[in-house]
Amino acid sequence: MLARCTLSLTALAAVLLLSSAALGGNYTLREEISGQQFLERFWFWSYNDPTHGTVDYVDQFTAVSNGLATVNANGAFVIRADNTTVVPPGQGRRSVRLHSRRLMSDGILVGKISFMPQGCATWPAFWTCTNDRWPAGGEIDIIEGANDQGPRNLASLHTLYGCHIAGGYRSDQTGFTGQPDCSYQPGCSASFTANSSYGPQFNQNGGGYFAMRRETGPGDPGIGVYFWPLNTAASNLPAAVSAIADGRAAPKYVVTNANATGNDRRELAKWGTPSAFFANVANSSASATALATGAEPVCQMQNFFGDHEIIINLSLCGDWAGETFGYSGCAAANGNVSCDNFVRNNPSQFTDARWEIDYMRVYDNAAASSGRSAQWLCFSIALALIACLTL
Template sequence: MGWENSNYQAPGSRTTRTNRTNRTELTPFQVRDSNGQVELLSGSPPDYYSSERQIPPPPRRNMTQQPSAPWWNPRYWRKRTWAIAVTIFIIILVIVIVVPVEVVKANRYPDYTALNYSLADEYTGTTFFDNFNYFEGYDPAEGFVHYVPQARATQLNLTYASSDSAVLRVDTSVGPSSVPDASTGRFSVRVESKTQYDNGLFIFDVKHTPYGCGTWPALWLVDSNNWPTNGEIDVMEAVNQASDGNQMTLHTTDNCQMNVKRIMSGTNLNTNCYNVTNDNAGCGVKTAADTYGTAYNDAQGGVMALEWRDEGIRVWQFGRSSIPSDISARSPDPSTWGTASADFPNTNCDISSHFRNQSIIVNIDLCGQYAGGVYADSGCPSNCTDYVANNPDAFTNAFWEFGAFEVYKAS
């Protein structure tokens, strides 16, 4: 075998040649044996960095970059993330727990389970006023009246009763030329039942309601010696021309609110019964225009029914033609009477602690805190006290007429 280089040079030397990419190539190296030539190396070595097959260098690693934290793992949360999470949790807690509690609270309502009532007291006939004491003197509510005792009321014919009616009225005899005159107040009457009550069902047959400029009549219950500690329940009340209907109101000490669920047909006026709020307006309910005054009297009046129990105080007003048969039969059952005109539930007012030891009161006040306070807006002439003092004929319609009062107790 012999060696042969096709481009011979001196021994020990290397011959290179440059291709078109200006890279060097090895010259083919050959050997020859007896069978002919054998090419051991031919062509240039592989180009590992050619543009046709380039392997990019590995990316440079940022040694300060941390692996991304999974959002669902609290271990990696920042303070801001925790604050957001806590806020969302509180909102969900309010929605899930607090809101249902408030809904339940807003829908609380006492259980007015039917009670069995039996007659306890009756005020009727010619002895109607024998069951009352006559309040004497100036009015506690600053009215422009002189409340007279029973003897004087009888002399002036301000109270009288027959077998089927009892009347209480304002004096119409004293005028500007009378001696004495009415310059310090007109004669009127206020009577208070001798019996005091802590609860019960009260049926009042009312045939005529007083009205006229300057008048402030009321049918109500109160403990005169402990007001407002023992509360006040106004069953019928209106002022001046009384053209906007009857008002039913509670007056109390603090912590008696009616901002709760109520079932009634009347219109709510105020929800806070506390006497120092809203100039002692109380928590009143107003009914339709024909529930007091001219329209009511023209329809021969009707019946007022007051249920006073621990669960709440409710008042119904029935026209003469719609008095329930169980009332007429003297076996009243409020559970059959439908929606009350006024509803004062015990939800946010402890009825038993706010109302006790109350007498039934009937009076006709003149001017005073209420009628006098709104007199200028009532469409009445002059000013309240001058009008009352100088116009006795203006009070011909200022009288109450009742059938009977019945008081029932639960057995």
């Protein structure tokens, strides 16, 4: 019995690991979200703001009944900050923070956005993150900025200690990496080069498309964040990004690895170079000095990234927008008031503090369960088989 059980376990584990490797870079459409579907696929965070903003995040009932979560005439899902109320001292302006009900791990996240929050004191973010023990499990910031300090978007990672990326301009991204250490705050980040990728210029241009490709398993390339302005021809966009916008149905799967052939390879070529790229560099390829000091790029990503929620929010002031309110020019332009006083006493300044999201879609591994990876499935089945060894 022991010999048969051991042989079966070994054989099945090998098959599962081979299947997992084959599935890497082969992602299936799991969710396609637009309009009212956002109310079903996301839950509303109604707790204190972890980033200490002058903001009061409200529940779904309050958001919908007060017009803070709506669908506009164009069918876009809109979440916004309150722009009608003078807020008493010690309170925050009402706003919305959404968390996806389904988790995602490795795969592709796409969003077409027509409008993002703009204005002094605003701190909008579109990101993915573990749901506890931050930064264990990692954080990936796809869109982020504060006080209209664009016009270029900033993409970032936040991890535990031990993840470093290469700095400066590089051939594997179009952006510029100014912060190479990914640990905690401020994390590692890359500033985009496209002037229309954030804030007022993004909105004046009618919006655009963002995508994040997360491939963090052993031997995978890493994490890329992509941006295309709205005026990009649909023929120059991956179908997974442009579908719906150009009348086509979204493809059911996307292949990003070397197995891509034919149309899959043509689609892969349309991705081009990401605006921000964070390389997956195994510990075994780094020197002892790099591992000890971070003097060279090294980030064995399977050690730093777990299952993530997708989060869309708008904070006001707080740890970033509040800190930079003065030297951003916002204080001087508004009578040198504090960020907190500006937010509470000027509701009309937040008319443009809103997200308009046309659609979002998630592709992940074909073996995923609630966003978990094929490796997790292999591990779970193997544990069940191990039990037979004790019989």
